[in-house]
Amino acid sequence: MSLSESKLLQAYRKMRQIRAFEDRVHDEFxxxxxxGFV
Incomplete structure (x- = not known):
């Protein structure tokens, strides 16, 4: 499977966004x- 550079960057940015959310939830919890439970 071959992905274009723009698709790879889009996926990378989305992964970073998700990670930032997870880190924030962890810190706030x-x-x-x-x-509750996280």
Whole structure:
């Protein structure tokens, strides 16, 4: 499977966006700002 450079960059940016969200959720859960289970 071969992907164009623009598709690879798009996927990379989306992965970074998801990772930033996961990191923020982790941090907010750790400080008690988000109740429940993560």
């Amino acid at each position: 750790a400080t008690g700002e988000i109740p």
